[in-house]
Amino acid sequence: xxxLITICGRGGSKGIVKxxxxxxxxxxxxxxxxxxxxxxxxxxxxxxxxxxTDSQEIADTAAAGGLHTEYMRPAELxxxxxxxxxxxxxxxxxxxxxxxxxxxxxxxxDVTSPLRTIEDLEKGFAIIDSDPNxxxxxxVSFPKHNPYFDIxxxxxxxxxxxxxxxxxxxxxxxxxxxxxxxxxSFYFYRRAFFDEDPLRIIGNTLVxxxxxxxxxxxxxxxxxxLDFLISEDKLNFDFK
Numbered sequence: 001x002x003x004l005i006t007i008c009g010r011g012g013s014k015g016i017v018k019x020x021x022x023x024x025x026x027x028x029x030x031x032x033x034x035x036x037x038x039x040x041x042x043x044x045x046x047x048x049x050x051x052x053t054d055s056q057e058i059a060d061t062a063a064a065g066g067l068h069t070e071y072m073r074p075a076e077l078x079x080x081x082x083x084x085x086x087x088x089x090x091x092x093x094x095x096x097x098x099x100x101x102x103x104x105x106x107x108x109x110d111v112t113s114p115l116r117t118i119e120d121l122e123k124g125f126a127i128i129d130s131d132p133n134x135x136x137x138x139x140v141s142f143p144k145h146n147p148y149f150d151i152x153x154x155x156x157x158x159x160x161x162x163x164x165x166x167x168x169x170x171x172x173x174x175x176x177x178x179x180x181x182x183x184x185s186f187y188f189y190r191r192a193f194f195d196e197d198p199l200r201i202i203g204n205t206l207v208x209x210x211x212x213x214x215x216x217x218x219x220x221x222x223x224x225x226l227d228f229l230i231s232e233d234k235l236n237f238d239f240k
Contacts, residue, residue: 003047004095004103005037006088007067009111011055015218020053020111021061022223025231029217030058031065032114032239038066040107040121047107048099052077052091071095084108085199092194105129106189113185113216114226117239121186124208128188137188137206140180141214148176180207184216212237 009020009030021028034049041047051062051069054077059069071094077087088108096102105128107121120139128137145151147163149170155161170176186208193199213235217223229235 001044001105002101002103003041003044004092004106005041005047005049006052006091006106006108007033007037007049007062007111008052008084008087008091008108009055009058009062010073011053011058016220016223018057019217019223020058024114024223024227028061028065029114029223030062030111033109033111034062034065034067036114036116036118036121037107037109039118043118043122048095048103050091050095052087083199085194085201088189089194089199103191105191106194108187108189110184110186110216112218113183113214115212115214115235115239116185116210117212117237120208120210124186125188127206127208128190131206133204134206135190135193135204136201137208138201139183139185139187139210139214140207141183141210143173143179143181146173146176146179148179149173180209183210183214185210185214 007030013019016022020030024032037049041049049067050071051059051067052071052073053059053062054073054075059072062069071091073087074090077090088106092103092106116139124137124139128134148166149162150173151163152160153163166176215222217226
């Protein structure tokens with residue numbers, strides 16, 4: 001099997017400046033995903049790893065963590081409006097040309113959601129690989145809120161209603177139909193996924209339910225919380 005592992009880090013983050021290289025337990029955030037990529041590649045007997053960034057500082061930081069690259073993301077893929085899928089596709093095509101091969105799968109590890117394990121990746125891949133009709137798979141977590149119970153949206157009459165209407169009354173989010181939140185930690189794609197136009201994340205999609213804490217960092221407080229969890233050894237699983 002030919003697998004490409006991608007790690008994408010944009011330099012122009014508006015929410016948290018230099019988020020991708022923010023120090024977490026005295027190590028740049030991106031180094032955790034680099035480590036996972038290297039360990040997973042070793043576990044499965046080999047995989048190519050590519051960094052997609054528009055920032056030389058991020059590229060230098062990644063190199064210090066063992067991931068060197070000659071690829072630099074095109075300017076049009078470094079804007080706030082650029083899509084992640086288009087970004088992955090561009091570095092995928094670069095890697096295929098450089099390595100003279102066509103990949104069977106792409107695994108994208110999100111820098112800002114590093115609470116994953118090698119076992120998570122192994123189990124996630126087993127799920128998608130066992131279903132030839134599946135296009136992609138992404139990691140999810142059981143949500144704090146359920147669209148059938150306590151997530152609302154405006155209705156057509158200026159009043160609010162549940163996003164999803166349950167068939168019968170439910171009294172707790174756990175009683176509602178199964179729903180998950182995407183935690184952004186990892187995504188598997190079959191190579192044919194990137195031949196589609198337009199690229200769309202949903203359609204013949206599978207999920208892997210993460211059995212432990214996992215969340216995406218969007219705010220500085222979440223970075224500080226992540227640093228606390230790791231530096232004070234508060235996690236109940238070994239993700240490193």
